[in-house]
Structure formats: C-alpha cells, structure tokens
Amino acid sequence: MSTDYKFQGWMGLDPSAVDGNMKWQSYEPKPWQETDVDIKITHAGICGSDLHTLRSGWKPTDYPCCVGHEIVGHAVKVGNKAEGDIKVGDRVGVGAQSSSCLKPDCEECANGVENHCQNIGKANTYDDRYPDGSKSYGGYADYWRGPSHFVFKIPEEISSEDAAPMLCGGITLYSPLKRNGCGPGKKVGIIGIGGLGHFGILYAKALGADKIVAISRKANKKDDALKLGADEYISTDEDSKWAEHHAQSVDLLISTVSSPNMPLEQYLQLLRVHGTFIQVGAPEDRLPAFHAFALIAKGAKIGGSAIGAPGEIREMLDLTVKKKVKAWINTRPMKEANQTVVDMGANKARYRYVLVNEAHVK
Structure with missing residues (x-):
C-alpha cells in the first residue's frame, strides 16, 4: 500500500558508524499488515544498546541498520486490525521490542511476559527480522512501522521528550x-x-x-x-x-x-x-x-532482566503520571545524531540524550 511519506533515517553501514559515520538514506520498511501502525517520529532516545549495535559489539550487525528503540511520535496510519484503540493522530511510542509470536500456546506471550518469548516471531525494534524475513529499523528516522501490540499511547501528562527514554x-x-x-x-x-x-x-x-x-x-x-x-x-x-x-x-x-x-x-x-x-x-x-x-x-x-512486557510499560507510564517521575534528559536535533552518538560514547549524557526530529515537531 502506498504512502505519501518516505522511510529514511540515519543508517549504520559498518562498525565505523559508532564513530559518527552514520549516513542519512532511505530504506524499505516491513511489508504493511493490518495489525501495524506507522509512526511519524518526533523524538528518539539514545540507548547504550544503539552503540553496541552500531559497532557490532554483541554480535555482527545486519548492516545497513537504523538504530533507536525509544520512539515517540504520532500515528499516521493505523491498520484495521490494530490493537490498543490507537487512532490516526494519537501520540504513541514504541520501545526495544516490536514483535513476539503472540500464539495462545506460547507460555510467555499468554502470561504477559512477551519480552521473554522464545519462539520464532520475536523481534527487536531494530537489527532484527520479522517472521516474514523483513528487517526491523529503528527510530533515528522520520517514520517507523511495526505491530500495534508493541505500540503505546503516551499519557498527556508526560512530554514526548520525557517519554521516549522511558520506553527502554x-x-x-x-x-x-x-x-x-x-x-x-x-x-x-x-x-x-x-x-x-x-x-x-x-x-x-x-x-x-x-x-x-x-x-x-x-x-x-x-x-x-x-x-x-x-x-x-x-x-x-x-x-x-x-x-x-x-x-x-x-x-x-x-x-x-x-x-x-x-x-x-x-x-x-x-x-x-x-x-x-x-x-x-x-x-x-x-x-x-x-x-x-x-x-x-x-x-x-x-x-x-530484559526490558519489560507491554503490560509493564503501561503500568510504568501510569506510575510516572501518578508520582510525577521526570527523566533527566538532554535534547539534540535529529540532524546532530552522529555527534550525539559520539558524545554518548564519551559518557557526556546527563543522563539520557533524546533526538528531536524538528521537522515533525509543531
């Protein structure tokens, strides 16, 4: 299904990407499914996982790779089988996981610990593969596409820049x-x-x-x-x-x-x-x-412990509102992603960097 927007972002092409050598370019998102949501990205937190992945630290990275799994923006396309009562225009976010098998006989998915799903179908938000073999791409980008089960409405009391790093x-x-x-x-x-x-x-x-x-x-x-x-x-x-x-x-x-x-x-x-x-x-x-x-x-x-399940993320966001939890963050323009990754590696963050996609922030 065609869209009037392009999927493009900061791509790591080899391990030198972690030294500030990501390249802005287009990519092909996963094939659209009616359970999916497309997000117009306004904010993307920078996580230590991004650096490990950019330099192939944990394992060889499947380049080209767009990192970033602390994503907040607005839903611009919502499938007719999407979960969570998400509507076009809603402010939403996605964290480090974007898929699991969700089968009724999966002990983990059935018991609300989808983050520990052990079956084919589990996928990280970037540098991974969905069940159809398509690649997952992250949030240092203009748009993101993925399954609605792992997309969360952001409470109005939490700013987008604060919410992003909470999601991982x-x-x-x-x-x-x-x-x-x-x-x-x-x-x-x-x-x-x-x-x-x-x-x-x-x-x-x-x-x-x-x-x-x-x-x-x-x-x-x-x-x-x-x-x-x-x-x-x-x-x-x-x-x-x-x-x-x-x-x-x-x-x-x-x-x-x-x-x-x-x-x-x-x-x-x-x-x-x-x-x-x-x-x-x-x-x-x-x-x-x-x-x-x-x-x-x-x-x-x-x-x-690995990240958290969707139910826990919603619970955390509710507690954040109730107790007025506020992250300590530094915002940077999305266009400065390369320098910000370098600064993150130099331990300059106090205490999370958040990239702001200024073209999408009204």
Missing part, C-alpha cells in the same frame, strides 16, 4: 524493581549511575523503597544521585573497603554496569540474607567469576 531505559529498570519486590520495607541498591541507573533511582523512589543506595566508581555523581532520590552513595574508588563497610545492607541490587570487569563478588557482599542481584547491563564479554558461597551463605539469588 525506564522499563529496563522499572520491570526488575517491580518484579523483585521493590517497595515499602525494602532497601534497594542501584549500581551504575548513568542513563539506566538514574531511572533505577527514580523508579525505586516512586515504588516507595525504604532506602535507596546509589553505587558508582567515582564520587562525581553523588550530588546528582541524592537529587534523584538516593539516600546514600557509595563511591567504590574512594573507599577500598566499601564492600566490607556496606556488607548486608540491601535486599535488592540492580546492576546497570556493562563492563566485564565489574567487582561482582564484592557487589554480592552488599546483599542481605535472601537478597537478590539482578543484572540488566549487557557487557560484550562474560561476567567475572565469583565464589559459590557468595550465594550459598546467604541464600541469595542472582538473575537477569
């Missing part, structure tokens, strides 16, 4: 916090105070944790962490005995660190009996080894 960065922290009991009576630690970690503090606070401990290598983010809502700050570079001094102090630890050199065994010392450690950062190499007694002695658990 926000849910990546909200989901493991909520699923692992963050709330009154719980003490929570957030490891890594960056784009993900700052959401960890914000949502731990919104969920009502009794105590929030921010953990980072250097002391330079202490003031920010306390302003975000942390009650305590641990700088691991400043105190050589930090793990000993803060042993058995938290019930839940969420690690956003993407370095394979993290002091994992020392992190585990911070857990209380029956505490839980959840890894959400994704290093390009293996996690470090640790002694089994770090878990056995306390009956502790270690696990992982």
Whole structure:
C-alpha cells in the first residue's frame, strides 16, 4: 500500500558508524499488515544498546541498520486490525521490542511476559527480522512501522521528550524493581549511575523503597544521585573497603554496569540474607567469576532482566503520571545524531540524550 511519506533515517553501514559515520538514506520498511501502525517520529532516545549495535559489539550487525528503540511520535496510519484503540493522530511510542509470536500456546506471550518469548516471531525494534524475513529499523528516522501490540499511547501528562527514554531505559529498570519486590520495607541498591541507573533511582523512589543506595566508581555523581532520590552513595574508588563497610545492607541490587570487569563478588557482599542481584547491563564479554558461597551463605539469588512486557510499560507510564517521575534528559536535533552518538560514547549524557526530529515537531 502506498504512502505519501518516505522511510529514511540515519543508517549504520559498518562498525565505523559508532564513530559518527552514520549516513542519512532511505530504506524499505516491513511489508504493511493490518495489525501495524506507522509512526511519524518526533523524538528518539539514545540507548547504550544503539552503540553496541552500531559497532557490532554483541554480535555482527545486519548492516545497513537504523538504530533507536525509544520512539515517540504520532500515528499516521493505523491498520484495521490494530490493537490498543490507537487512532490516526494519537501520540504513541514504541520501545526495544516490536514483535513476539503472540500464539495462545506460547507460555510467555499468554502470561504477559512477551519480552521473554522464545519462539520464532520475536523481534527487536531494530537489527532484527520479522517472521516474514523483513528487517526491523529503528527510530533515528522520520517514520517507523511495526505491530500495534508493541505500540503505546503516551499519557498527556508526560512530554514526548520525557517519554521516549522511558520506553527502554525506564522499563529496563522499572520491570526488575517491580518484579523483585521493590517497595515499602525494602532497601534497594542501584549500581551504575548513568542513563539506566538514574531511572533505577527514580523508579525505586516512586515504588516507595525504604532506602535507596546509589553505587558508582567515582564520587562525581553523588550530588546528582541524592537529587534523584538516593539516600546514600557509595563511591567504590574512594573507599577500598566499601564492600566490607556496606556488607548486608540491601535486599535488592540492580546492576546497570556493562563492563566485564565489574567487582561482582564484592557487589554480592552488599546483599542481605535472601537478597537478590539482578543484572540488566549487557557487557560484550562474560561476567567475572565469583565464589559459590557468595550465594550459598546467604541464600541469595542472582538473575537477569530484559526490558519489560507491554503490560509493564503501561503500568510504568501510569506510575510516572501518578508520582510525577521526570527523566533527566538532554535534547539534540535529529540532524546532530552522529555527534550525539559520539558524545554518548564519551559518557557526556546527563543522563539520557533524546533526538528531536524538528521537522515533525509543531
């Protein structure tokens, strides 16, 4: 079916793209289906996953690739079988996942954890393939097309620039916090105070944790962490005995660190009996080894979490409105995507970059 708009965006053509060498060019979106929605993109958050993908860090990237999976804009075309009561003109968004099998006999999809679907049909929002073999393209672009099941109405109380990074960065922290009991009576630690970690503090606070401990290598983010809502700050570079001094102090630890050199065994010392450690950062190499007694002695658990399910994203957006959660963001014009990716790689974001497609913002 023809449209009066073109699908074009910033394309990574090889691993040098991460050094500011993306090229603006056209591409062919997935074939239209009546369950799909086309979005005219106004805002696109920049995620660490974008950099890993642009440089083929996790695996060889299927170039050409348009990254960006924190997308907000307006629906310009809605299929007659679309879900979610989405109408043309609605302000909507999509996060890191754009498809799953959705089969009734799929244990994950049937039980509201589509983000863990293990079947053919699951697709990431970019650098992946839909069931028909067509490629998925992301949000550093003018338009996006994908299945409506993974498209969300944005509450009017949340600005587009705030909503965009919540759709991956926000849910990546909200989901493991909520699923692992963050709330009154719980003490929570957030490891890594960056784009993900700052959401960890914000949502731990919104969920009502009794105590929030921010953990980072250097002391330079202490003031920010306390302003975000942390009650305590641990700088691991400043105190050589930090793990000993803060042993058995938290019930839940969420690690956003993407370095394979993290002091994992020392992190585990911070857990209380029956505490839980959840890894959400994704290093390009293996996690470090640790002694089994770090878990056995306390009956502790270690696990992982991947983004969040559609139902959790809607729940997170509702909580965002209720508790007036506001991300710390820096906006940049879409035309400056290359420089912004470079700045992201240099850790200059405080704490999420959002690209603004100025041609589409009225």
